[in-house]
Amino acid sequence: MKKIINDPATVVVDALHGMAAAHPDLLRVQTDPAVVVRADAAVHGKVAVISGGGSGHEPLHGGFVGMGMLDAACPGPVFTSPTPDQVQAAVTATDGGAGALLLVKNYTGDVLNFETAAELAAAEGTEVRTVLIDDDVAVKDSLYTAGRRGVGGTVLVEKIVGAAAQRGDDLDACEALARRVVAGVRSMGVALTACTVPHVGEPSFTLADDEMEIGIGIHGEPGRQRVPMEPADGIVRHLLDPILEDLPFVEGDRVLLFTNSMGGTPLVELYIAHGIAERLLAERGITVERRLVGPYITSLEMQGMSLTVLRLDDELVELWDAPVHTAALRWGV
Amino acid sequence: MGCSVEGVVAALRSAAEVVTAHRDELVELDRVIGDADHGENLKRGFTALVSKLDLSEPPATPSAALKLAATTLISTVGGAAGPLYGTALLRAATSVGDAAELDAAGVAAALRAALDGVVARGKAEPGDKTMVDALTPAVAAAEAAAASGSTVAEVLSAAADAADEGAASTVPLVARKGRASYLGERSANHLDPGSRSTALLLRSFAESAGGGDR
Numbered sequence: 001m002k003k004i005i006n007d008p009a010t011v012v013v014d015a016l017h018g019m020a021a022a023h024p025d026l027l028r029v030q031t032d033p034a035v036v037v038r039a040d041a042a043v044h045g046k047v048a049v050i051s052g053g054g055s056g057h058e059p060l061h062g063g064f065v066g067m068g069m070l071d072a073a074c075p076g077p078v079f080t081s082p083t084p085d086q087v088q089a090a091v092t093a094t095d096g097g098a099g100a101l102l103l104v105k106n107y108t109g110d111v112l113n114f115e116t117a118a119e120l121a122a123a124e125g126t127e128v129r130t131v132l133i134d135d136d137v138a139v140k141d142s143l144y145t146a147g148r149r150g151v152g153g154t155v156l157v158e159k160i161v162g163a164a165a166q167r168g169d170d171l172d173a174c175e176a177l178a179r180r181v182v183a184g185v186r187s188m189g190v191a192l193t194a195c196t197v198p199h200v201g202e203p204s205f206t207l208a209d210d211e212m213e214i215g216i217g218i219h220g221e222p223g224r225q226r227v228p229m230e231p232a233d234g235i236v237r238h239l240l241d242p243i244l245e246d247l248p249f250v251e252g253d254r255v256l257l258f259t260n261s262m263g264g265t266p267l268v269e270l271y272i273a274h275g276i277a278e279r280l281l282a283e284r285g286i287t288v289e290r291r292l293v294g295p296y297i298t299s300l301e302m303q304g305m306s307l308t309v310l311r312l313d314d315e316l317v318e319l320w321d322a323p324v325h326t327a328a329l330r331w332g333v
Numbered sequence: 334m335g336c337s338v339e340g341v342v343a344a345l346r347s348a349a350e351v352v353t354a355h356r357d358e359l360v361e362l363d364r365v366i367g368d369a370d371h372g373e374n375l376k377r378g379f380t381a382l383v384s385k386l387d388l389s390e391p392p393a394t395p396s397a398a399l400k401l402a403a404t405t406l407i408s409t410v411g412g413a414a415g416p417l418y419g420t421a422l423l424r425a426a427t428s429v430g431d432a433a434e435l436d437a438a439g440v441a442a443a444l445r446a447a448l449d450g451v452v453a454r455g456k457a458e459p460g461d462k463t464m465v466d467a468l469t470p471a472v473a474a475a476e477a478a479a480a481s482g483s484t485v486a487e488v489l490s491a492a493a494d495a496a497d498e499g500a501a502s503t504v505p506l507v508a509r510k511g512r513a514s515y516l517g518e519r520s521a522n523h524l525d526p527g528s529r530s531t532a533l534l535l536r537s538f539a540e541s542a543g544g545g546d547r
Contacts, residue, residue, distance in 0.1 A: 204368070221368050
């Protein structure tokens with residue numbers, strides 16, 4: 001394992017200190033328990049939008065803390081959900097009197113810890129709502145799994161709901177909007193290589209040079225299917241076809257296309273994939289109105305990518321375009 | 334012979350040693366069908382628990398010791414295991430009440446309460462390839478042993494033996510809860526890490542109570 005770290009046990013806290021040093025104008029970092037909080041929190045009268053999850057997905061979630069997006073993020077250990085006391089600390093630090101909306105990726109650990117935190121916060125008098133994000137079409141949603149995972153769609157939910165809270169929408173409206181975005185977003189990912197969790201020290205799985213893993217999550221967990229490596233055209237089809245069939249997205253739809261790197265795939269390859277996805281969508285009569293391309297929800301140094309497609313309407317376009325000022329997303333300011 | 338608060342604290346310290354000794358094994362089991370954090374998370378939680386036991390006033394009752402363990406694990410473990418083991422210990426603490434000493438029936442009742450808590454929180458059923466597959470037969474064995482007049486140590490030994498068998502029974506199963514469920518059929522032919530840690534914890538309690546191994 002070659003990584004720029006001092007100690008596998010202090011990776012998250014060391015990174016948080018560096019993040020605080022890099023963005024003193026945007027955010028504050030609390031430790032014990034670890035929370036990344038918007039610099040001007042709590043914002044009076046505004047719904048607090050809070051997310052969190054395991055570390056190793058940077059810039060998710062801490063990189064999205066700031067004006068127009070998240071009020072706080074709770075970073076767990078690498079690939080491990082945060083604990084309820086972190087979530088409680090985030091709720092307390094951001095309580096502007098309008099309640100808190102917890103945006104939670106659908107993983108058993110995250111759900112159980114946020115659920116416990118919501119019960120504790122409610123007992124202390126803060127109105128807390130939780131919306132689960134489950135956009136990964138690779139997982140069969142049935143009685144026989146923990147349900148679909150939250151992946152790329154999370155970034156879009158956080159941006160859009162953050163913008164709504166910023167413009168003054170109340171807790172009911174923010175919650176309803178979050179559910180609406182979740183209902184209209186689908187994602188799928190592929191890995192070309194595995195990644196190495198610092199405290200494990202070896203790759204989470206191995207792929208031969210001529211293989212790729214389709215349907216991976218964002219935790220270095222294996223996917224559903226291992227297939228021979230293909231040119232970019234084929235890889236993009238493997239991701240896009242199941243996404244479009246699932247919702248389904250149909251001719252005439254207006255969409256946001258998010259082409260995401262898992263961390264190790266460079267932008268030059270990502271642009272190749274994005275161009276192919278745009279062409280395939282155009283061929284189906286689906287209009288790409290907004291796009292996001294880059295490493296925004298990663299899996300450490302994994303090579304691979306994910307595609308996320310969100311169905312748009314006028315309100316969602318307006319909220320996507322609204323000003324945002326965070327470490328990872330910044331426009332309109 | 335019953336189990337005093339000192340006995341409960343000794344059992345928790347014994348659990349910390351066992352979890353630390355088996356950290357790599359649990360990480361490896363989880364790496365194959367999960368996300369390689371189970372051993373690391375439990376070690377972090379039980380290490381924090383030992384620090385609290387070392388640094389703070391000793392708990393006054395078995396219930397207080399179990400509650401300290403519950404809150405510590407909930408706030409330090411993360412993952413699914415934190416809330417699940419935390420809830421288990423919290424329900425066990427409630428079940429014990431203000432008793433100064435636990436008898437065999439009290440231990441069996443605490444284990445039953447722990448299982449009910451895990452099922453309520455995680456919503457897994459037997460056969461889903463989770464810690465419930467180890468804990469369910471363990472509770473049944475503990476209750477049977479307590480009903481037949483066994484000691485606390487014998488009750489815990491019976492529970493640990495049944496948990497070992499329950500954990501082994503997860504190998505052929507296809508996971509239906511937790512992160513391994515995303516693998517579908519590919520989760521079969523692997524030991525479930527949560528059921529393994531449950532069996533390890535019960536064995537550590539049994540050995541601490543003087544029950545030895547089988």
